[in-house]
Amino acid sequence: MKTRACHQPRLLRGKKKWFLWALSGFLFLFSVAMTGCFLWQYHLPKLQSGSLKPEVTPAPVKMCPRHPELVPLVHPLPVLKEALEKVDGILRKAMLAPGLAAMSALVIHNDTVLWTGNFGKKNGSDPNSGTPNEYTIYRIASISKIFPALMLYRLWEEGIVASLDDPLERYASTFSINNPLGKAQDPEPQGPMGEYEEMGSLPRPSSVTLRRMASQLSGLPRRLRGTSLLWRGSTQEALNLLRDDVLVADPGTRCHYSTLAFSLLAHVLAAHTAQGDYERWVSEQVLEPLGMSDTGFALTGAVRARLAAGFYGSGRSAPLYDLGWYRPSGQMYSTAADLARLAAALLGAGSRRLLRALRHVRGRVFQLHVARKFPCTLPLADAWLSLEAQHGQLVRFYPLDRHGLAPGFDVPGLNTYGVLRLQRRPVFPSQ
Incomplete structure (x- = not known):
């Protein structure tokens, strides 16, 4: 009996001990749960003041393009x-x-x-x-010859060239060539220095003028004697070769194709510019202002990658030669888009940027479109102007400049441009 009585208090103490352990575990788990609830509540979206609903961020809306139904249009013209x-x-x-x-x-x-x-x-x-x-x-080959002509016009407008009818030796003093075909009429004296006869003992100028060189009317041979289109001499060497050469036509009397004339014109005129180099002048004064970024002279790797392959008529591949001294006459490359920009400027149309780039053609050409039939004469202020075209024609007028010259590279009797020469802009009476 005594043993059982001693054992009961021991059991009670054991139960109390386990009860305390269980209570401590419960309280620990309860505190962990409450801490978790607190943290969860802390991270919930906060309610706006005065609002019973949580803030909802709208999802980004993708705007789907709506294309109108295609309708075929009737060509206006x-x-x-x-x-x-x-x-x-x-x-x-x-x-x-x-x-x-x-x-x-x-x-x-x-x-x-x-x-x-x-x-x-x-x-x-x-x-x-x-x-x-x-x-x-x-490669635009002889279309390159447009640019020496543009240089001539620009330098004339800037006063560097006194007259389009100046003889070549005015700008290349050592130029000389034999003319066994007769003597063409010398150009009318022009320029601020007065008549050429007033130059004292200087020889009378030749009939090879700048205008005729740019018009294929100079009579100069097609190429320098003894050279090919790959010749790499200098302009002075070219002038030395011409001293013993002869004209193939009397200047101003017959058209004769001359690659020499355009290359010589380009190099001689470029020597009188600030750039001193023909290709640099063309790039800075024409190509860059007009945005002709795909036009130039040097056939670099980037250019060759976009270049259409050339072929001879026989079908044989055409090599890409460098024309050396003759580069102004046929070296250039371009695109149809770039040439369209140039054409727009030369036609007197386009943006102010185009006209500013080629200001030597601005204001010198204007057109009259004959839209309906009318009598054979056109009223022109208090006078009448005879017209050959009567209906649906485009007549171009070139006013004469202060020297009494009209722009263009044709000469009297060899006018192939179908233009009318006027002393001033015509004034049309009100209808």
Whole structure:
């Protein structure tokens, strides 16, 4: 009995001990749960003041484009549409002829492109080559001769060239060439120094003038004697060779194609500019102002990668030669898009930027469109002007400048431009 009595207090003490352990565990777990609830509540979105709902951030809305239903438009000028379709057909037919690998063409009106056409393959020898486009680079060969003529006009406007009819030796004093074909009429004396006869004992100037050089009327031979188009001599060496050469036509009397004339004109005039170099002058004064970024002289790797492959008529690949001293006459490359920019400027249309770049043509050419039939004379202030064209024609007027000269590189009796020479802008009476 005594043993059982002693054992009962021991059991009570054991139960009390386990009870304390269980209570401590419960309180610990309860505190952990409450701490978790507190942290969860702390991170819940806060309610705005005066609002019973939590703030909801709207999801970004994707705007789906809605395209209008395509409606075919009627061409506003059916005659123009028909004409452009004919152009397309003619060029496609031309591509069927052997030897023509690629072609890019544009039709412009003022400074707007009305039509583009691209035919053939960029590389005719590669069946996987793609079709060219208006930004494909082509070598433009003798179209390069436009730019020496532009330089002549600009320098004339700036006063560096006194007159378009100045003899070449006024700017290249050592120029001389034999003329066994007769003596053409010498140019009228021009320039601020007065008549050439007043120069004292100086020889009378030749008939090889700047205007005639830019008009293929100089009578100069096609190339320098004993040289090829790859000749790399200097301008002074060219002038030395010309002393023993002869003219092939009496200047101003007959058209004769001369690559020499344009290269000589470019190099001689460039020596009188601040740049001192023809290619640099063209880049700074024409190409950059007009935005003709795909036009130039040097056939770099980047240019060659975009260049349409050239072929001879026989189908043989044409190598890319460097023309050396003759570069002004045929070295340049360009694109149809760049040439369209140049054409817009030369036609007197386009933005102010274009006209500012070629200010030597601004204000000197204006046009009159004869839209309907009327009598054979046009009222011109208190006088009458005879017209040959009577209907649907475009007449170009060139006012004479202060020297009594009209822009253009034609000469009296050899006018191929169909223009009218006027002393001043015509004033039309009110109808």
